[in-house]
Each structure stands twice: as structure tokens, then as C-alpha cells.
Amino acid sequence: MNAVMLSGNVASDIVVRSLPGEGKYVGTFTLAVDRGFKKDSQTDFYRITVWNGAATNFEKHVRKGDSVMVLGHVRTSKYDKSFDCGKNHTVWQTEIHADEIEYGARAQRNREPAADNGKARR
Numbered sequence: 001m002n003a004v005m006l007s008g009n010v011a012s013d014i015v016v017r018s019l020p021g022e023g024k025y026v027g028t029f030t031l032a033v034d035r036g037f038k039k040d041s042q043t044d045f046y047r048i049t050v051w052n053g054a055a056t057n058f059e060k061h062v063r064k065g066d067s068v069m070v071l072g073h074v075r076t077s078k079y080d081k082s083f084d085c086g087k088n089h090t091v092w093q094t095e096i097h098a099d100e101i102e103y104g105a106r107a108q109r110n111r112e113p114a115a116d117n118g119k120a121r122r
Contacts, residue, residue, distance in 0.1 A: 067104025
């Protein structure tokens with residue numbers, strides 16, 4: 001079974017792009033996940049891919065720093081990269097394809113620009 005569940009904070013705003021001629025959308029963002037609760041714990045960063053309506057909704061409602069939980073599956077791919085020196089290298093890429101995303105408490109359902117009342121936005 002290929003199943004992943006990750007809970008963490010969005011480390012980069014989602015980048016959504018339209019696939020030409022297909023009417024589909026794909027978005028990618030980075031999720032920061034703490035390894036533990038100890039003083040010397042570390043953070044892992046995962047590339048998350050989101051498709052279609054989930055990508056556009058995520059773009060509207062979630063920002064860097066918001067907490068989310070991602071349920072999905074692992075995919076790997078490879079491509080060849082050519083360097084200026086003429087050498088080729090196979091690059092392997094591992095990413096999580098999201099099947100479901102649950103927004104955390106800080107994610108806002110309706111993000112509208114705040115009225116300028118002389119106060120700085122947080």
C-alpha cells in the first residue's frame with residue numbers, strides 16, 4: 001500500500017499553473033514537518049503536488065506558515081540533466097501527490113484584503 005499522512009506548516013506559497021489544452025490545474029508547494037518534540041529535533045521538507053480544484057482552493061485559502069495535513073501517495077520520477085561541461089546526470093525526484101488536504105486553524109476560508117485603517121497587517 002502506498003499511503004502517506006503528513007502534518008506540518010506550509011513552507012512556501014503554492015504555485016499553480018494551467019496545463020495547456022487540458023483545462024486542468026497543477027500546484028506545488030513545500031511542507032515543513034518536524035521530526036520530533038525534543039530540543040534537538042529537525043525539520044524535513046516535502047514537495048507536495050495538488051491537482052485541479054484542490055490546487056485552486058489551496059491557492060485562495062492557504063498561505064506560507066499555515067498548518068495543513070496532507071493525505072496522499074508517494075511518486076518518484078527521473079529525468080536526465082545536461083551540464084555545461086557536456087556530462088549528463090540522471091536526477092531522481094520524490095514527491096507526495098495529495099489525495100486530501102485538511103486546512104489547519106490558521107488557514108482562512110475567505111482571504112480578502114484588509115481595509116486600510118492605519119494599522120499594520122499581521
